[in-house]
Amino acid sequence: MAGKKLGRLLVGILTLLVAIGLFNGISATPVVAQAATVTGYGTPTQDPSSFLFWYSNTGFRTQPQDTYTTVGTTKKLTTAVGYSFLDTFFNGLSYNHFQWYQSTNNGATWTAIKGATSSTLSVTPTKPGTIYYQESFGYYLFVPPLLPDEYYYSRVAAVTALGSPINATGITVTADDHYLYSNQDEAGTTTVHATTAPTSATGDVTWTSSDPSLATVDKNSGIVTANSDGKSGTVNITGTITNEDGTTKSSSVSIKVGGGLDDQTVDSGKTATFTVQGKFPTTPAAVTWYKKAAGSSTATKVASGTSLTYTTPTTTSADNKAHYYADITIKSGINSKTITTNSAQLNVSYSDTPKVAITGTATDTTDNTGNTAHVLTNIVSGDTVKITGTITDTNPDKKMKAGLLFIKVPAYCSDTAIKVDNGTSDIQAPMKIGDSYYLVTRKAIDFSSNHSHSYEVDFKSLVDTDTDFTTNLQMEAFNTDASSLSGEASQGTNSVLGTAKDDHFDTYTSPDINLHFSSNTLTAQAGDVTFGSLSYANVDQVIEGQVLGGDDLLAVTDDRRDKTATTISLRQATPFSDGTHTLTAKLSYANGSTVKQLTDTNQVVLSAGAGIKVGSLNANRGQELQLVLASQAIYPGNYTSTLDWTITSAPS
Template identity: 30%
Template sequence: MYIFDKWGLKVWTVLNIVLLFLSINFKVSEVHAETKRNQTTEATSNLSNVNQKIDTKVANSTSSYSATTSKPKQSNVTSSNSKVLSQSSSKISSSSTAKGISGDSSQSNGKTAKNKTATQTTKVKRFSASDITPKHRPTGDPVILFGIWLTSGFSLQPVSDSYEPIYNTVSPLFVDTGLDWLSWLADGGLLASAKYTWYQSDDGGYSWTKFSTDAVPNITSNLPQDMSYQVKVVWTSFLNPFSTTLWSKVSTVHWIPTPKNPTSIRAYVDYPYLMNNLPDKQVDTTHAQVVASPASSTNKSIEWSSSNPDVATVDPLAGKVSAVNGATGTTTISCLWTNYDGSTLSASADVRVGGGLDDQTVHSGLSATFKLLGRITSDAGAESDTSIVWHRIAPDGKDTVVQTSDSGSYTLKSTTMNDNKAKYYAVITIKSGDKTKQVTTNKALLTVIPKPVDIQMDNHVFNITNPDKHNANNTELTGVQVGNHIQYKDTLKNLSTDTASDGDIIYETKINEGDKLNGITLDGLPLEKDEDYTLEDKGGYQLIKFTQGMSISADSSRTIKVDLQVGDEAKTQKQFDFYPSIQYSGQTNRGLIEHIKYASGTVSLKAKDIDFGVQNGLIAKKVYDRTASTNAPNATVDITDNRVEKDPISLTVTQTNPFQNEQGQNENNLLLRLYKQGEATTLIPGEAYNVADFKQGDTAKSVVWDKADGLRLYTDSANVSPGKYHSNLMWTIKNGY
């Protein structure tokens, strides 16, 4: 006992000496640190003074052109500097930050350590994600196919950036990992366990230290700083001597002086559909996550909940959502965000749980597509040899293979009522090495609804008297004359292959005012006026309307023909526009608009006045040209030929009287000549001269003369006295040449 006390005293003495030595060194270090900080402050103050001088120059420069907004005579440098900072760039305003450092340093003397920490906030070095060097290269993201893990990895990485207030102990570093299914089997499946080792760095990854082996470590900081974290996860079991090691991505926690409430939050899940039928009793999972705005927001706690835990459960802290095997349905995963001041925000996202396929409902004749749901990562095909076999179970129970490929969907291109109540499912076979795993989806039901009545109208108009005058799709007639026989032909087709109309189709169309209706037929059978249809004068047109509804069988058509004769009143209109229409099942369908363009059956002309301009004396034996208004490309005579039968015609011109001056006296030395291809014919007043001939079948065209052709002015044997001279021309179109 005495010996123990003696040695205990010696140990106690040595420990006190060591503690004294450490205390002295600590104080010396503190003095050096304080001295260094004061030197920094002094240097910063000097820099502030330099900036103030620069800013004063800026302020004086500003006053030179804006005297009304500044005080050039003011000598207070601080005031001038303050004013310029509110207007200048962020680089100049950094002098204000330097002043803040100086002021905080002076206040830190004699204050608590907490105030010293506040002084150092301006010296915090922040790190972006690209600045941080991880302790170890992160493991690649896992490859997952329909809930089957093909490679190991992190299904939930730690949040890349988060913000936490100092002096608070928090646990924001949630991760989740999984093994590829071969390693999972080798490690004993459910017997495998994960061991965590967390590392931290406060210098952007230059150096790392181990600090925790908890799955979710608690962290805290008394200083505003950026601290980076990375975790190593080792999967082991007593059945497998080899372990699987995974490294997370780096997470950086930005420690800030005070909490900051978000203005809004948004919740989402990584994968909104979970499989309920994985082999080997594996459970399909996803993770709910929340994003706050702004990104620098803090929270005291986040709590997750599931509205339907019989479909999927959720870890209240980590947000891990797990499907319930065999369950089918939708659950809402909600997030309750609690701020440090006690206020809360909430957000939610839906998660579906099922067997991988949805039931489909389509109308007959349309396509039906069954698409595999669940998680499929982009490189899943490269990591495995996967085949997908699609099966069809007919309504009578017969099971047949309809597609074998690696496609994640199957499409039945054109459904019929025979496909109603058929079921479809897929068998996914995943091979990795010499191991095989299968996932069989649920049997999705196909419901085919009979296609409703759908009437399409195909309408045309024809001129039976003159069948050549129409456009390509027979919706426009031209050159229609009085007495022509016109026919409408409208075909109504029921596009539904399953459903017949119930006799409610009412047909309407129009004919022009003054036209005579000869009759209407339906599928070649004549209809009776007033009994089957009505004809009502609407002022400007006549309305034809069926009095009884028609029926059209499924996938069948009916044809309506309207025969009429063009009446005299149509000659007063240039064009009649109309379209047929039908009403059925509360809707109206109309056909294409149709046009009937009328022609008078005659040829007409309009001649322009000819002017030879003002001349500086009319010299004998000289030819004078027309002005540009009656030279090409301008027409001298406009001709409109609306004839249906193009018989030969000719155009002549007659000078009705000699040129006369303003006093009515004849000037016989002024003559008109008609030039054709260089040959000239002198016009004798009162006689007709041929200008153009139009052959059988040709449309008469307007007269367009070049400068050297047509009518030109000629002076005969003597000069003509100054003055104005005029004459009259008569242009005539006649049959024959």
């Protein structure tokens, strides 16, 4: 029995020695520069760096601050200690041993203050001047400690007593941390600080919280402690200095409280980014991200690595109300700890309205020369026109289930057919709706599973006159099963296709397609020419004729598909006459470079080779008639002459 007790005692002593040895190995690290200008009782320990709920080293996380007061007025100096992971792990049974010291001779000598063995010291100066204070603490089991160097020292704080009070004219408030965790085993804490103007103000600073349910603040020390219930929000911590005359000055700082993640709201089709908040002075050893689908209790890992930020894939309505959280592993030497953030919700804003895009390309399958995708310039009677394209709904959240296609076609056409997704051509006669004719799909297109479809429309033109025609493909979208819709049932109601159903979304349209139907002929119209009022003064002068109305001398429309070689000839069929008298005059045709006198015999005035389109003759190109009066007896009157134009095309 005695041997067993001795064994336990030896183990206890060995454990204690190991704990003290490790503690001693991470003891006080000197600070390069001190706030106070006097030498302290001990060398101030470096402030510990916060790493969430760990500290990089043991030391004072709240330091005593310099302060001003008046004789007989009490001031409080407050400290708080942060412990390194190794201290809390190996010295779990240890506790703090505090001691305050003071110096009345600028740090030349220091004395321990009897009974001052807590983290707070009340000071009441009895005469004007400055007294310096410093606190030490040891973290050990026994008194006195077994080893000599396990003490930590605060900064040196100066308490200056003045003969009369000084009022503060302003105050500025700062916080060591601006984000505190409320969902961990240990509530997050930070310290707020006040800087007065002037710094020698003697009033007392007190602290208040705008929402103690989020975070409380110690009235005197300024130590802020977050709630431990997981409640999130932003709290304002206000510092107020009360001057001795009763006036006050206040200022606030905002501190965010939460579990590390905020809810995110994005539009469907966009990505969302979640970022872990709080201070992380080094990169975590590991970060794993998880997702819970809306309504699900099962988490799925979506990312791993060391990033404190996660960006979702492109969102859809299915992601609405999903939740995300992260496990964060942090290390200190060989030791590690994992914390879990709160579960943040993803809110996805989406619309179920279809986003339909329709393309359309036209082709004259008989002869497509000179045409573009949206303009057919020369459709001859008997030509077959083909229009092809796609209909795509790009909204993944759409409710559209079906669509009816229709396209406007000329009144005079045959062999009309419409085909969807390379299926069988639906040959049908055009449907008259209002004053226009349409090809309409008899069966609705099913969009419930397939978001994109192709189509083809064909018709043979029977138009034999020069006509311009504009068409496009249109689709009416519905939130109803395709099997319940029929294009044939759309006649006689009140939309383009007559749809007046509650489940009708809208009508979607492709870009316009312009069709020019041609007579396949060359036609011409001669203009009337006047030479104005002439007199003897105009004899032997060249008078240029003017086409009435400013029209072309010969307006030519050449819609021939096969443009064979063509000539235009001109002759003066009759002389100038007023019905009684004949006017002796020379009439000529000028083309800008040559002048030909006209006779009663045809003369070629223009030649166009094969494949060349014949254009109109007009003064802009120098093409005009010219008149020269001969010296003669002139009888007043209106004289006219008839010209014959002859257009000759060579055989093809």
